[in-house]
Amino acid sequence: MATGDQQDIFARIRGYLPRWFGDAAQSPIINGLLQGLAYSGAYVYTLYAYAKRQTRILSASDGWLDMIAADFFGLSTKRRAGQSDASFRANIVANLFRERGTRNAIIRVLTDLTGRAPTIIEPSRPADCGAYDAPNSGYGMAGAYGQVSLTYQAFVQAYRPLGSGIPNVAGYSIVTTGYSAPSQGEYVDASMSSNTVSDADIYAAIESVRPAASIIWTRISS
Missing domain, CATH: 1.10.287 (Helix Hairpins)
Known part of the structure; x- marks a missing residue:
């Protein structure tokens, strides 16, 4: 009882x-x-x-969690397909107390989203671009070209998650059939991929934490 x-x-x-x-x-x-x-x-x-x-984030469930996320973040933080309440709740809490407006904020949000840390270069930062007689640069060897006048700007190389492709579909000219191993061959498109993080999600993540009045030049690769 x-x-x-x-x-x-x-x-x-x-x-x-x-x-x-x-x-x-x-x-x-x-x-x-x-x-x-x-x-x-x-x-x-x-x-x-x-x-x-449902009145508390730590105990809310079902569609109420989605309403809480919409209340705090609008459309920027949404439940992924098949995402559990516990996982989505952790995402909401992380975004509520997320660091913002810093270089580290961009690194952390992209690492949390994709599982891969981005490469960031600030043209006016000697630690990224080196300096005369500095040990962290060399022509054609290390560092990037800097420019002191390019203040409040940064170049971000973001990386897509290391997904598992499209389950059960063999690659081009690859035979994956085997005992108890399902496989099939067919024409596919990006919507069939098991990777649930889109390029738009990556751009939105950077926009949500970037410093105000700054320009973040972004390139996304796999």
Whole structure:
């Protein structure tokens, strides 16, 4: 017996009856009536408990999590196809307290989204482009060409996730059939890929954390 279930509510109602109603074991008609009331009460309590959980992010579930995400982030943070409540909740919490407006913010959001850290070059940052007599650069060897006048700008090389392609479909000129190994051959398109992170998602992620009044030149590759 748990708090709020049918037997719990039945016991509570039965406890309020005067003694002259007799012992519970000898009152089948009254018990039947009370069990009916207890069933309705348990249903209402279940709805109450469910509604109470939806008022907090850490306990919300189902479509209520989607409403919470829409309330805080609009269309920028949406549940992926097949994503569980626990995974989506962790994503919401991470975005609520996410670092923003910094170089590290871009690195972290892209790493969280794709599983791969981006390459970032700020033209006016010596650590990225080197300097005369500095050990971190060399013509044709290391570093990038810098430009002091290109302030408040950065070049970001983002990487798509390392997905598993299209399940059960063999690659061009590749035979993957084997004992208990399903495979098929067909013409495919990008919509069939198991990779659920699109290039638009990557651009949106950068836009959500980039510093204001800055330009982020972005290239995406696999």
